[in-house]
Amino acid sequence: MVPRTTTSEAPMTAPLHTLDATTLARALAARELKAETLAQALTERALALGPRLHAWAHLDAAAARRRARALDQAAAGGSASGALHGLPLGIKDNIDTAGLPTAYGSAVYAGHVPQADAAVVALARAAGAWVMGKTACTEFANMTPCATRNPHVPAHTPGGSSSGSAAAVAAGLVPLALGTQTAGSVIRPAAFCGTVGYKPSPRRLPRAGAKPNSDTLDEIGVLARSVADAALLSGVLGAWGAGPAPRLGGDAATPRLGVTLTSRAQALSAPMVAMVEDAAARLSAAGATMQLAVWPEGFDSLFDAQRTVQVFETAMALAAERQYRRRQLSAGLRALLDEGAALPAAAYAAALSTAQATGLRIEELFGQAEVLLTPAAPGAAPRSLRQTGDPAFNRPWQLLGCPCLTLPGGLDAQGLPLGLQLVARPGQDARLFEVAAWVEERLEARTITHAACGD
Amino acid sequence: MVPRTTTSEAPMTAPLHTLDATTLARALAARELKAETLAQALTERALALGPRLHAWAHLDAAAARRRARALDQAAAGGSASGALHGLPLGIKDNIDTAGLPTAYGSAVYAGHVPQADAAVVALARAAGAWVMGKTACTEFANMTPCATRNPHVPAHTPGGSSSGSAAAVAAGLVPLALGTQTAGSVIRPAAFCGTVGYKPSPRRLPRAGAKPNSDTLDEIGVLARSVADAALLSGVLGAWGAGPAPRLGGDAATPRLGVTLTSRAQALSAPMVAMVEDAAARLSAAGATMQLAVWPEGFDSLFDAQRTVQVFETAMALAAERQYRRRQLSAGLRALLDEGAALPAAAYAAALSTAQATGLRIEELFGQAEVLLTPAAPGAAPRSLRQTGDPAFNRPWQLLGCPCLTLPGGLDAQGLPLGLQLVARPGQDARLFEVAAWVEERLEARTITHAACGD
Numbered sequence: 001m002v003p004r005t006t007t008s009e010a011p012m013t014a015p016l017h018t019l020d021a022t023t024l025a026r027a028l029a030a031r032e033l034k035a036e037t038l039a040q041a042l043t044e045r046a047l048a049l050g051p052r053l054h055a056w057a058h059l060d061a062a063a064a065r066r067r068a069r070a071l072d073q074a075a076a077g078g079s080a081s082g083a084l085h086g087l088p089l090g091i092k093d094n095i096d097t098a099g100l101p102t103a104y105g106s107a108v109y110a111g112h113v114p115q116a117d118a119a120v121v122a123l124a125r126a127a128g129a130w131v132m133g134k135t136a137c138t139e140f141a142n143m144t145p146c147a148t149r150n151p152h153v154p155a156h157t158p159g160g161s162s163s164g165s166a167a168a169v170a171a172g173l174v175p176l177a178l179g180t181q182t183a184g185s186v187i188r189p190a191a192f193c194g195t196v197g198y199k200p201s202p203r204r205l206p207r208a209g210a211k212p213n214s215d216t217l218d219e220i221g222v223l224a225r226s227v228a229d230a231a232l233l234s235g236v237l238g239a240w241g242a243g244p245a246p247r248l249g250g251d252a253a254t255p256r257l258g259v260t261l262t263s264r265a266q267a268l269s270a271p272m273v274a275m276v277e278d279a280a281a282r283l284s285a286a287g288a289t290m291q292l293a294v295w296p297e298g299f300d301s302l303f304d305a306q307r308t309v310q311v312f313e314t315a316m317a318l319a320a321e322r323q324y325r326r327r328q329l330s331a332g333l334r335a336l337l338d339e340g341a342a343l344p345a346a347a348y349a350a351a352l353s354t355a356q357a358t359g360l361r362i363e364e365l366f367g368q369a370e371v372l373l374t375p376a377a378p379g380a381a382p383r384s385l386r387q388t389g390d391p392a393f394n395r396p397w398q399l400l401g402c403p404c405l406t407l408p409g410g411l412d413a414q415g416l417p418l419g420l421q422l423v424a425r426p427g428q429d430a431r432l433f434e435v436a437a438w439v440e441e442r443l444e445a446r447t448i449t450h451a452a453c454g455d
Numbered sequence: 456m457v458p459r460t461t462t463s464e465a466p467m468t469a470p471l472h473t474l475d476a477t478t479l480a481r482a483l484a485a486r487e488l489k490a491e492t493l494a495q496a497l498t499e500r501a502l503a504l505g506p507r508l509h510a511w512a513h514l515d516a517a518a519a520r521r522r523a524r525a526l527d528q529a530a531a532g533g534s535a536s537g538a539l540h541g542l543p544l545g546i547k548d549n550i551d552t553a554g555l556p557t558a559y560g561s562a563v564y565a566g567h568v569p570q571a572d573a574a575v576v577a578l579a580r581a582a583g584a585w586v587m588g589k590t591a592c593t594e595f596a597n598m599t600p601c602a603t604r605n606p607h608v609p610a611h612t613p614g615g616s617s618s619g620s621a622a623a624v625a626a627g628l629v630p631l632a633l634g635t636q637t638a639g640s641v642i643r644p645a646a647f648c649g650t651v652g653y654k655p656s657p658r659r660l661p662r663a664g665a666k667p668n669s670d671t672l673d674e675i676g677v678l679a680r681s682v683a684d685a686a687l688l689s690g691v692l693g694a695w696g697a698g699p700a701p702r703l704g705g706d707a708a709t710p711r712l713g714v715t716l717t718s719r720a721q722a723l724s725a726p727m728v729a730m731v732e733d734a735a736a737r738l739s740a741a742g743a744t745m746q747l748a749v750w751p752e753g754f755d756s757l758f759d760a761q762r763t764v765q766v767f768e769t770a771m772a773l774a775a776e777r778q779y780r781r782r783q784l785s786a787g788l789r790a791l792l793d794e795g796a797a798l799p800a801a802a803y804a805a806a807l808s809t810a811q812a813t814g815l816r817i818e819e820l821f822g823q824a825e826v827l828l829t830p831a832a833p834g835a836a837p838r839s840l841r842q843t844g845d846p847a848f849n850r851p852w853q854l855l856g857c858p859c860l861t862l863p864g865g866l867d868a869q870g871l872p873l874g875l876q877l878v879a880r881p882g883q884d885a886r887l888f889e890v891a892a893w894v895e896e897r898l899e900a901r902t903i904t905h906a907a908c909g910d
Contacts (some may be wrong), residue, residue, distance in 0.1 A: 099773070115567050122775030182527055203670045206771035212663035241800020278562070316661035316693055320577030345696020349882060427804060 005041055006428060016041035017172035020089055020447075021229040024175055031075070035068035035130065046173055048183035049273075052154060054147035055168040058095040058101045059133035064088070067130040068125050082127030083236055089124055090135040090168045090177035090180030094161075095220075096209040097121055097131055104211045105137040105146055105161070119207025120178060120220050120237050127236045132174045138388060141180055141213055144330040145388050151193060153325070156381040159189030160388030162223065165395030166193040169223045170353045170447065176233050177223040182213045182310055184394025186221030187406045191376035191419020192389065194408040195447045196221045196440075198230045198239075198433075201426050202401045205237045210447070212267060215311035216352070217306070217398050225447035227437040239429050246430040248437035255435040257283060257442050258293035258369030263300040264392055269379030271412040276375055279409060279420050279443055283373075286442040296364040301354050302396035308351035309345065309399065315340025355399045362400060366425060371435040376419030377405040393421070399427040405436045407445040420445065471496035472627035474901075476542055476684040479630055483541030486530070490523035490541035491886055493882040497543060497587055507609060508833060509602035510623040511554045512548040514588035519543070522585040537582030538691055544579055545623045545632035549616075550675075552576055552586055554870060559666045560592040560601055560616070565778045573664025575675050575692050582691045585617055587629045590619030593843060595773060596635055600843050601615055606648060607871050614644030615843030617678065621648040624678045625902065631688050634676040637669045639832070639849025641676030642861045646831035646874020647844065649863045650902045651895075652886075652899040653677045653685045653694075654849075656881050657856045660692045663793065669768035671807070672761070673851050680902035685860070687723060694884050701885040703892035710890040713748035713824030713901040716753040719847055724834030726867040734875050734898055736829055741897040749828050751819040756809050757851035763798065763806035764854065770795025810854045814881075817855060821880060826890040831861040831874025832901040848876070852855040856881040862893045862900040875900065 005127040016024075016038055027033035050056065066116075068088070075081050082222035091097055094104045096114035103109040117125065125131070136146040141161035148163040150156040151171040158167040162179030165187035169177050179186040181199045190197025198221055205220035212218055218308045220237070224230035227249050235245050246252075261268060284290040315322065315337045321329065322337045329337070366372065375393050382389055397404050402423045409420035422439065439445065471479075471493055482488035498516040505511065523543070530536050546552055548557045551569035553576075558564040573579065580586070592600040596616035603618040605611040606626040613622040617634030621644035624632050634641040636654045652675055660675035667673055674685065675692070679685035683703050690700050701707075710880025714735045716723060739745040770777065770792045777792045784792070821827065830848050837844055852859050857878045864875035877894065879887035893902065 041877035109570065112570050115564065116781075117775040119772050119774040122778045123771075124777045126774070203768070206667075206671055206774065208767070208772035209775070212661075215658045215662055238800075241767070241798070241803055243800040313658070313661070315572050316578075317663035319574040319581070319661065320572040320664070323581045324572075326631045343696070345698040348696055388625075448809070 017045040019175065020225040021175040021232055022226065025084065025087055025232065029081065033086070035071045036065060038086065038088060039065040039068035039132070039195045042174060042250055043253055049173065049421050050264065053149055053151060053167055053171055053173070055135055055164040055171065055173055057103065057134045057146070057164060064132050077114040083232065083330055084124060085128030087129045087176060088132040088174050089129050090133060090165050090174040091121060091131055091163050092142045092177065092179045093134045093137045094180055094211040095121060095178055100131060100134060102134060105139045105141060106328065108321055116209065119206035121209070123237050124233065133161070135168050135177055137161045137163060139330055139333055140211065140321070141185060142314070142333050142336060143388060145321060145385060149385065149417070153414060155385070156383050156416060157192065157385060157388050158189055159192035159381060161185040162189050162221065165223045166190050166195055167196070169193070169195045173224065176229060179221040179223050180397065181209050181219050181221045181394070182217045183306065183398055184391030186223065187394050187419065187421060188377050188389055188391055190223055191406045191421070192381035192417065194417030195235045196224045196230050196408070197402045197406045198234055200234070200239055201403045201429050204239050204403070204429055205234070212317040213316065214310045216309050216313060219293060225264060227405070227407070227433060227440045232435050243430065246433035248434065251421050252438055254287050254435040255438055256289040256368055256370045257365065257373055258291045259373045260293040260295060262374060262393065262396065263295045264303065267378050267392060268375055270420055272375050272379045275409045276373060276420065279371055283442055289368070291367060291369055293365055293367060293369060296361060299358055299365065299396065302358055302399050303392060305351035305354040306395035306399035308347055309355070309390050311336060311340040312343045312348040325351065359400055362425060368423065370428070370431060372421055372423045374421050376421035377452060380412045380414065380416035380418055397423050403432050405430045405432055407436060407440055407443070408447055409443070409445060460822060461565045472500040474630065476630040476683065476687055480539065480542055480687065484536065484539070488541070490526045491520060493541065493543060494587070495522040497629060504626055504628065508566035508604055508622055508626055508627055509574055509627070510590055510619040511624065512589045512591040512601070512619060514733060515910040517715070519585070519587050526583060526585055533846055536867065538687065539579060540583030542584045542631060543587040543629050544584050545588060545629040546576060546586055546897070547617050547620050547632070547634050548589045548592045549596045549635055549666040549882035550576060550633055552589065555586060555589060557589060560594045560596060561783065563776055563783045565615055571664065574661035576664070578692050579688065588674035590617070590623050590632055592616045592618060594788055595666065596637065596640060596775070597788050597791060598843060599787050600840060604840065605836050605871070608869060610840070611871060612647065612836050612840060612843050614647035614836060616640040616841065617644050617676065620678045621645050621650055621652070624648070624650045624680060628681060630678040631684060632678040634678050636674050636676045636849070636853065637672045638761065638853055639846030641678065642849050642859050642874065642876060643832050643844055643846055645678050646861045646876070647836035647872065649872030651679045651681060651685050651748050651863070652861045653689055654859045655689070655690055655694055656884050658687070658857070658860045659694050668771040669765045670772065671764050671768060682860070682862070682888060682895045686888050698885065703889065705890040706744050707893055709742050711823055711825045712828055713746045713822065714828045715748040715750060717829060717848065717851065719758065722833050722847060723830055727830050727834045727873055730864045730873045731830055731875065738894060738897055746822060746824055748820055748822060748824060751816060754813055754851065755818065757812055757813055757854050758847060760806035760809040761850035763802055764810070766791060766795040767798045767803040814855055818878060825879065825883070825886060827878045829878055831876035835867045835869065835871035835873055852878050858884045858887050860887055862891060862895055862898070864898070864900060
């Protein structure tokens with residue numbers, strides 16, 4: 001069995017790259033660890049894994065070290081430090097970072113350096129975080145893969161479009177990373193790489209400064225090694241606004257859970273079905289209320305409606321690139337943009353109506369459950385570097401505006417992670433985290449930090 | 456009385472800057488007019504009015520002329536030309552233009568030159584339009600004014616935040632301009648300057664490449680001299696997608712109208728009330744079905760709820776500027792961002808719930824009416840250059856997601872325009888244009904092109 005990291009380890013005896021953000025934050029706040037030391041450790045890890053993993057789109061180790069050192073110096077000088085003091089972040093390459101190359105995963109923007117940070121980057125830095133580097137993403141965060149490999153079995157996709165963010169967190173290149181999701185671009189790579197991934201309710205994390213694809217669907221997301229780590233970063237970015245943070249651990253109420261394989265269960269792999277069923281059984285045995293959530297009549301239309309909204313809006317949002325830089329786009333993206341541009345507005349309007357009408361009936365799906373357990377993807381990561389896998393099991397939740405969080409659900413026979421997705425009603429982000437922490441503890445669903453690719 | 460331009464004039468006998476876009480487009484398509492000639496005429500107009508009006512934030516006359524000439528040459532070479540062939544545009548300074556300075560109305564971004572066009576700019580250019588220049592806007596399209604003056608009475612505000620776009624279209628600096636609206640930033644300046652202004656249903660015009668303020672509320676808008684002109688540009692930008700364009704003129708069905716002064720009628724000036732009542736009476740006499748739309752119980756909460764959503768989200772979207780560039784922000788914007796950052800998430804969530812719950816009851820307001828007539832602003836432009844006026848009469852429609860179009864409703868005793876706002880149900884943008892054209896024709900509600908400031 002692969003070793004697992006727990007927060008009960010003494011922080012300084014384990015290699016720094018194996019520690020989770022919560023542990024690191026504690027050591028950094030107590031001045032037992034310098035940010036610069038962490039920068040050095042993560043640079044060494046990147047040098048060791050870089051040629052195999054391709055998780056970083058941009059990494060300037062000396063500049064990263066300077067950013068870390070500046071925080072150490074400010075702290076030594078007595079400056080107030082925030083909740084993320086000294087923590088390094090990986091930032092997906094479709095999210096703007098002032099002074100750091102941001103190519104949106106496309107040759108069109110090679111060498112592009114934004115003048116300003118995206119809002120989420122600014123909020124994280126204001127709380128004391130520093131940027132380690134930019135993580136690789138698919139072309140404009142659509143379906144054409146980048147070079148990143150799955151840290152567990154390198155011939156398999158890491159998923160996309162937040163490929164580098166998921167792989168970097170899984171392989172110990174960085175403890176926390178930002179991603180974005182329009183269909184399944186946070187949850188799917190997190191699941192394929194065996195990390196925690198969180199996609200918020202609509203607009204909970206500000207999108208300003210992320211390259212738009214679908215204005216209705218795009219969300220900022222977080223990739224992390226534990227629910228507590230994801231909560232640490234998500235809270236700073238606004239996931240519960242100025243409201244109370246979720247209570248993770250002991251005194252949170254025992255959750256009321258539902259389980260659904262959606263109306264597309266026939267597309268699931270046998271190990272995925274077994275993992276979800278086993279998780280439900282164990283959580284029920286641990287005391288959770290468990291019900292079968294029946295997929296209501298009409299909800300199957302969400303799968304296609306989400307795709308229609310995404311394709312139509314992406315063609316509009318990438319109008320400049322479609323118009324002026326057509327030859328620099330992949331054939332796949334060109335075809336997608338052309339498809340979107342040719343869609344009748346009536347089809348788009350009908351898809352939005354489907355979303356609205358179905359959303360009004362969401363109680364039929366959730367019933368008594370606070371949170372639904374459902375597959376994060378059809379199965380483990382496919383054996384291919386030419387595709388990033390199928391977001392079908394993310395589409396309905398994205399269109400409904402449900403917050404989603406995936407937990408590592410163990411490994412299949414090939415050593416590839418399976419993702420257990422938790423889904424709450426729109427707006428219930430804080431409770432989703434409480435339930436996810438409860439589930440994580442019962443299932444021991446920890447990120448596997450010693451990835452096969454690395455060690 | 457101020458002279459009015461009509462499309463029945465022979466295009467070449469009137470000064471070019473007085474012609475509307477539809478007339479210009481016809482002459483450009485027939486090769487009776489060169490884009491370069493138009494660039495020259497608009498440059499002369501800018502030189503004559505510039506020092507008084509301050510509508511342009513950036514105008515490089517030689518570069519604009521080169522862009523126009525390139526279109527003439529492409530057309531002479533037989534290249535296919537689009538629906539906007541040869542038409543010049545003013546682009547609000549918070550909308551990205553590749554290679555053209557875009558400062559978002561703030562010293563923070565002085566000299567900033569985006570690498571890519573916003574989606575709306577790309578779509579317009581793909582259809583043959585060219586950019587004349589960037590129009591001045593308030594600081595980050597919020598409430599702190601830019602230097603622009605009202606073309607009718609220069610001591611009065613032009614409104615904001617799309618100040619320069621409205622003033623430029625009203626004063627004949629450019630026939631068409633793009634704006635943005637979060638509360639009333641298109642409709643209010645259009646009304647104050649006596650032009651047509653259109654704010655679409657949510658997401659009808661793609662927002663990619665416009666600087667975000669409030670992710671729920673921000674929309675791209677169009678400022679023009681007639682309903683037909685606004686329709687020409689809006690259609691290219693996606694207002695009816697690939698669906699049928701509205702039928703403007705003769706054979707459109709006689710509209711069913713309602714009239715409302717909202718629940719805030721006590722804030723309206725007497726001339727504004729008289730203008731709306733007179734318009735309703737004349738349209739009723741012209742054959743429209745006319746009803747009084749009673750403001751339903753509970754809808755008054757929309758005014759405050761819109762502001763809560765805006766302030767909360769703007770503080771998040773401008774997190775980088777609030778964090779790093781605080782000293783370069785106006786005191787007013789700093790206070791607004793601090794207010795937003797201190798709002799409890801519960802207040803924000805409650806405001807969004809108000810929007811949703813009220814939106815579900817929208818039939819109670821519209822009843823049998825297709826389109827509501829309502830004031831575009833409390834009255835004419837206030838006598839001040841330190842404020843841009845009150846968006847109260849825009850807030851509820853923005854939060855409800857209603858498409859809005861303002862028509863020039865004549866001048867008050869001081870020679871200042873009054874705006875008649877037409878509002879449709881969300882998604883009914885094409886029908887809104889049909890009704891607006893019908894109303895425009897009955898009321899002879901044309902933009903006043905010879906503004907006092909200019910001639």
